[in-house]
Amino acid sequence: MEVKLPTFESVFSIDCVIFGFEAGELKILLIERNEEPFKDWLALPGYIVEQDESIDDAAERILYELTGLRDMHMQQFHTFGEVNRHPQGRVITVAYYALIRINGQKDLRPITQYARKAFWHPVNELPKLAFDHSEIFQTAFNKIRRRLNYQPIAFELLPEKFTLTQLQSLYEAVLSKKLDKRNFRKKMLSYGFLKELDEKQKGVSYRAAKLYKFDRRKYAKIFHNDLNLDK
Amino acid sequence: MEVKLPTFESVFSIDCVIFGFEAGELKILLIERNEEPFKDWLALPGYIVEQDESIDDAAERILYELTGLRDMHMQQFHTFGEVNRHPQGRVITVAYYALIRINGQKDLRPITQYARKAFWHPVNELPKLAFDHSEIFQTAFNKIRRRLNYQPIAFELLPEKFTLTQLQSLYEAVLSKKLDKRNFRKKMLSYGFLKELDEKQKGVSYRAAKLYKFDRRKYAKIFHNDLNLDK
DNA sequence: ATTTAATGGTGTAATTTTCACACACTATCT
DNA sequence: AGATAGTGTGTGAAAATTACACCATTAAAT
Numbered sequence: 431m432e433v434k435l436p437t438f439e440s441v442f443s444i445d446c447v448i449f450g451f452e453a454g455e456l457k458i459l460l461i462e463r464n465e466e467p468f469k470d471w472l473a474l475p476g477y478i479v480e481q482d483e484s485i486d487d488a489a490e491r492i493l494y495e496l497t498g499l500r501d502m503h504m505q506q507f508h509t510f511g512e513v514n515r516h517p518q519g520r521v522i523t524v525a526y527y528a529l530i531r532i533n534g535q536k537d538l539r540p541i542t543q544y545a546r547k548a549f550w551h552p553v554n555e556l557p558k559l560a561f562d563h564s565e566i567f568q569t570a571f572n573k574i575r576r577r578l579n580y581q582p583i584a585f586e587l588l589p590e591k592f593t594l595t596q597l598q599s600l601y602e603a604v605l606s607k608k609l610d611k612r613n614f615r616k617k618m619l620s621y622g623f624l625k626e627l628d629e630k631q632k633g634v635s636y637r638a639a640k641l642y643k644f645d646r647r648k649y650a651k652i653f654h655n656d657l658n659l660d661k
Numbered sequence: 662m663e664v665k666l667p668t669f670e671s672v673f674s675i676d677c678v679i680f681g682f683e684a685g686e687l688k689i690l691l692i693e694r695n696e697e698p699f700k701d702w703l704a705l706p707g708y709i710v711e712q713d714e715s716i717d718d719a720a721e722r723i724l725y726e727l728t729g730l731r732d733m734h735m736q737q738f739h740t741f742g743e744v745n746r747h748p749q750g751r752v753i754t755v756a757y758y759a760l761i762r763i764n765g766q767k768d769l770r771p772i773t774q775y776a777r778k779a780f781w782h783p784v785n786e787l788p789k790l791a792f793d794h795s796e797i798f799q800t801a802f803n804k805i806r807r808r809l810n811y812q813p814i815a816f817e818l819l820p821e822k823f824t825l826t827q828l829q830s831l832y833e834a835v836l837s838k839k840l841d842k843r844n845f846r847k848k849m850l851s852y853g854f855l856k857e858l859d860e861k862q863k864g865v866s867y868r869a870a871k872l873y874k875f876d877r878r879k880y881a882k883i884f885h886n887d888l889n890l891d892k
Numbered sequence: 893a894t895t896t897a898a899t900g901g902t903g904t905a906a907t908t909t910t911c912a913c914a915c916a917c918t919a920t921c922t
Numbered sequence: 923a924g925a926t927a928g929t930g931t932g933t934g935a936a937a938a939t940t941a942c943a944c945c946a947t948t949a950a951a952t
Contacts, residue, residue: 440671440712442742442753481671481751485742509740509755511673511716520712522673522755524740595928612931613911636927637918826899843902844940851938867898868947 441516443523444489445476445563446504447570448497450532451587455552456603457532458567460559461496461545467517468560474567475548476523489526497548498539504528507573508566515562527570529586578604582623585644593631593639594618623649672752675720676707676794677735678801679728681763682818686783687834688763689798691790692727692776698748699791705798706779707754720757728779729770735759738804739797746793758801760817809835813854816875824862824870825849854880 448459460472475496479488489504504526511522538548553571558564577583584600585592598614618624625645630638679690691703706727710719720735735757742753769779784802789795808814815831816823829845849855856876861869 440673440710442671442673479671479742479753482744484744485740485753488742506740509716509737511710511719511755513713513715522710522716522753524742524753593929610912611929612913615930616932617910634928635920637920637929639929824900841941842900843942846901847903848939862900865899866949868900868949870900 441519441521442479442485443476443521444479444485444492445474445510445523445525445566446489446493447474447525447527447567448493448499448502448504449527449529449553449570449574449587450550451600451603452532452550454599454603455554456600457550457552458556459497459499459538459548460551461540461548463544463560464546465544471560472551472557473560474563475545476563477544479524485524489524493528495541496545498537498541499530502528502530508569510562510566512562523566525566525570527574529574529583531587531589533589575604582644582646582649591627591629591641591643593641595639597642621649621652623652672747672750673710673716674707674752674754675710675716675723676705676741676754676756676797677720677724678705678756678758678798679724679730679733679735680758680760680784680801680805680818681781682831682834683763683781685830685834686785687831688781688783689787690728690730690769690779691782692771692779694775694791695777696775702791703782703788704791705794706776707794708775710755716755720755724759726772727776729768729772730761733759733761739800741793741797743793754797756797756801758805760805760814762818762820764820806835813875813877813880822858822860822872822874824872826870828873852880852883854883 446459450457450459459475461475463469463471463473475493477492477496479485483491485506486504489506490500490502493502493504494500505528506524506526509522509524513520515521515523532550538550540546540548553567556564556567559567574583578601584597584604587600588596594615595611597618598609598611601614602609623645625643625648627641627643629641631641632638677690681688681690690706692706694700694702694704706724708723708727710716714722716737717735720737721731721733724733724735725731736759737755737757740753740755744751746752746754763781769781771777771779784798787795787798790798805814809832815828815835818831819827825846826842828849829840829842832845833840854876856874856879858872858874860872862872863869
């Protein structure tokens with residue numbers, strides 16, 4: 431492939447903000463860096479894009495190499511391009527987020543030596559992160575808080591079968607405010623995209639709650655038709 | 662500055678989708694290319710980011726060089742990173758949009774030879790554009806249609822003083838649907854961020870309408886407080 | 893002076909959505 | 923048998939949304 435374009439030595443990278451929900455708390459995935467700069471700091475999983483991969487593919491690969499997680503279906507949300515973001519040169523970073531079920535994915539094992547380990551950390555009380563990663567996290571968090579209200583992202587964080595109380599506590603954690611139980615249930619059920627199962631919760635020492643599933647087909651029928659323009 | 666990062670020859674560029682509103686139609690700014698590839702094609706204004714400028718600064722500079730427009734306050738909205746977007750090599754592009762008042766900015770004069778000319782074109786009936794610019798446009802258009810409902814972007818497209826009918830026809834053009842006049846007015850005025858002026862429209866051959874101004878301070882007071890999370 | 897064409901400007905009732913609010917039921921544990 | 927902890931349900935008030943039609947004003951044309 432002939433390259434005739436004016437260029438400068440530039441580096442593209444990807445950073446990933448991976449949200450999970452566990453024990454009533456919203457968490458994100460962090461790595462402990464094993465390389466300079468910011469050696470030993472905590473950081474978002476991120477690395478450099480290769481020449482022959484799209485940025486979407488790069489995001490999947492990089493997340494896998496740093497955490498062992500695959501096929502996370504990430505969404506690009508912002509690109510950070512200030513001149514002095516990186517102490518060693520000009521780096522422009524496309525940031526992605528994903529929402530995943532923590533319980534389904536227990537083994538976090540970095541494949542490269544670049545990360546010493548990967549682990550979940552609650553989004554409240556986050557420490558200072560390497561580079562401008564605190565800002566990147568904050569931008570991601572704002573995005574998903576907005577999107578929670580008009581996109582079915584909550585269900586990506588919950589197990590496939592969940593109770594309405596779990597769903598509500600997820601909303602409360604993300605929005606950081608209390609919601610009314612009766613109104614919440616009424617509204618969620620009124621949408622018609624939750625499928626009530628015959629099963630109940632197990633292993634709880636109190637009355638077991640009904641389990642529900644998110645019905646993606648019905649959701650698409652109800653909302654994707656009118657392109658979501660109205661709400 | 663020492664550069665120790667692994668790199669590959671990569672190119673960053675910016676493309677701009679500049680919306681304007683004129684004669685009841687939504688338009689965007691296109692250039693006629695004067696260079697290969699896609700010589701003589703219509704394209705979005707766009708060019709390559711320099712090493713010592715942030716991507717936001719680059720967007721302002723590039724738009725200026727290709728169209729003569731300055732200080733447009735653009736918003737980044739998506740980054741396009743497929744491997745084969747550009748026939749001459751790997752190019753990753755951060756796309757920006759802006760909404761501007763066409764009438765205030767009549768003189769479109771490309772500064773560089775790279776664009777033969779720049780002009781406004783209605784968004785309906787757009788021709789095929791160079792590169793993947795049709796897709797970039799479509800993504801931008803979808804974004805602003807969503808945002809129209811929860812951000813005060815309409816006022817950036819109108820002259821400083823405008824009538825409610827102009828405002829409504831802008832909404833109708835962007836959303837491509839008819840709205841009810843009474844309900845529209847009632848709702849807009851109920852927000853409380855439109856300031857009624859003592860002036861009236863001039864030079865029309867029918868009853869002159871009252872002019873209004875968008876009051877940014879009041880808007881901020883009303884909406885920015887609660888971070889816009891609810892709507 | 894009158895007519896015409898074009899747009900400005902206004903109110904009400906029905907419907908839907910949102911919000912606030914409290915208690916009885918069920919399963920388990922001791 | 924009682925304590926505990928969470929499940930599950932309904933109603934009324936207030937607010938927001940929707941549907942809907944006519945007269946007023948102005949400049950231009952006759």
